Amino acid sequence: MHADATAVTSMPSEQFFLARQPILGRDQKLVAFELLFRAAPEHEDAQLTDYAAATATVIAHASQLGMEQVVGEQLAFVNVDEVVLKSDFVRFLPPDRVILEILETVDPNDQVLARIRELKELGFKFALDDVIGHSEQVSKLIDLVDVIKVDVNAISREELTCLATSLRDAPQKLLAEKVETVEEFHLCMELGFEYFQGYYFARPAILSGKKISPSELVVLRLLELIGSNADNAAIELAVKRDALLSLNLLRLVNSRAAGPDRHIESVSQALVQLGRSQLQRWLQILLYSTPDGRVELNSPLLQMATTRGRLLELMSLTLRPGDVAGAEAAFTIGIMSLMDALLSLPMDRILDRVDVSQEVKAALLDRAGDYGAMLSVAEELEGKQCGRRLSRALDKLGLSIKQIREIELAAFDWVRGLGADTRVH
Structure with missing residues (x-):
């Protein structure tokens, strides 16, 4: 044939x-x-x-x-x-x-x-x-x-x-x-x-007595500060306490800065240039980096986490066009959904350290609500048998198969382009 x-x-x-x-x-x-x-x-x-x-x-x-x-x-x-x-x-x-x-x-x-x-x-x-x-x-x-x-x-x-x-x-x-x-x-x-x-x-190997490393603690603390709308001075102080984080932040912002003569040398300038939303996203991705702060896109856990984040963000924007805050929450849920595997800690213990809404917690702990349905769609699309659970989640959200495939391809492409946008080494 x-x-x-x-x-x-x-x-x-x-x-x-x-x-x-x-x-x-x-x-x-x-x-x-x-x-x-x-x-x-x-x-x-x-x-x-x-x-x-x-x-x-x-x-x-x-x-x-x-x-x-x-x-x-x-x-x-x-x-x-x-x-x-x-x-x-x-x-x-x-x-x-x-x-x-x-x-x-x-x-x-x-x-x-x-x-x-x-x-x-x-x-x-x-x-x-x-x-x-x-x-x-x-x-x-x-x-x-x-x-x-x-x-x-x-x-x-x-x-x-x-x-x-x-x-x-x-x-x-x-x-x-x-x-x-x-x-x-x-x-x-x-x-x-x-x-x-x-x-x-990607299976969480929960270890009794496991402690979060100092570098992970710094990033989680910063995410908590951003989530609780702390002032710029508190965020700047938290960044400055970690020399590697400060260095990587400056490198990131200077790799994105407009014009060859524009060079940012202070953490406070870098934070203004990046903005809260992008800082939060960068920190979430940085959690999955190597100990020396390098983001390696051939890390399978980082690939899965960022793909989930972008999938949920695009699903949210498709369902609620213009809802930027909702899309940011969706990205957070996607990328945080593998943190129990990353940190070898139960998800509820991790969420005790990060200030997130009840809606975000419900999605991460129980796959509840629309965000939970979006996370279920992302998990089903990871090569498991795409069956009735996936269709039920799509029906609940009101998304078609064609829409989810277009969203998926766009997410793959975005993750592939992360190297230039999250260059932290």
């Missing part, structure tokens, strides 16, 4: 969600995203038969927008079934930016093997999905793929150990998927896996 460009771009795209899941390297930095195409709940029965249409639609979107907007500097893993493999529209993808992930449903017949070899000659790389043992499919495809994805939830620890050991000397890289706990991650590290996919890094 072949599909030409006209067929792809004319396919109905309203009924599919675009999600992406982060893929991390052994250093816990982002290396790729898997792009996931989910049918809307009312079309779930047709999800498998419509898979090629969903893939074609997102490939067309990615081609029109540019893969960079969807995944930034990272690689994209794109699932392909036999129909997609044999189609012409797969050629719309840039070979140097994607890894084609062969689904476990693909029959490695002679035609499929020939097509994979043809695409490899064009520069495409391949991954084999959901490997749980040495099947006939694996034996026929293993020499043609670059990455082997192992579903760690589908097999026992002993089976995982045996499988990883048998593949350890193979030239292919091993990727552990559905890694949901830190213990699973450590086991896969020991077994020689190169890549990791799953939300283990």
Whole structure:
């Protein structure tokens, strides 16, 4: 089955969600995203038969927008079934930016093997999905793929150990998927896996007796001062108490200052130049920075937090145009929603230190109200199974699938551009 460009771009795209899941390297930095195409709940029965249409639609979107907007500097893993493999529209993808992930449903017949070899000659790389043992499919495809994805939830620890050991000397890289706990991650590290996919890094590992570090305390104190509308002198004094924070603030403002002759040398000038709203946003992002104050956009937790923040902000502005305060609260909820994972503290203890409204607290603690529904939408879009919970949250808010996909792409693009706007090193 072949599909030409006209067929792809004319396919109905309203009924599919675009999600992406982060893929991390052994250093816990982002290396790729898997792009996931989910049918809307009312079309779930047709999800498998419509898979090629969903893939074609997102490939067309990615081609029109540019893969960079969807995944930034990272690689994209794109699932392909036999129909997609044999189609012409797969050629719309840039070979140097994607890894084609062969689904476990693909029959490695002679035609499929020939097509994979043809695409490899064009520069495409391949991954084999959901490997749980040495099947006939694996034996026929293993020499043609670059990455082997192992579903760690589908097999026992002993089976995982045996499988990883048998593949350890193979030239292919091993990727552990559905890694949901830190213990699973450590086991896969020991077994020689190169890549990791799953939300283990975003799970709050609550530690008894854990204390917030001095630098985190400074940022949280400043956020509390801003939230309580403290005067400029109190905010300036709090910034000046931390030399690194003062230095980074001056660097940030001078990187944004208008004109080559405009150089800001005092903290008080910097605070005026930046303004309360931007200072609050910068501090929220800075919480996820490295100990020396660098914002590294290949940190998966920072990517998730800032994406959530921007998603909620754009949802809020779509629903309540002109409500700047509401949009700022939405951004705060999104970016704070992973602070329990960041600080290894329960969310209620963190919220005791930051002055936020009851509406913000209710969203963060109970996913309550409109903001809670927005946060639920963001969480569902992170590559989990986009299903009825997502649709219910969208219905509650009055947002369409088309609107949320446009908001999502705009959020991805904004996060990608953060490097220039939050340069704190």
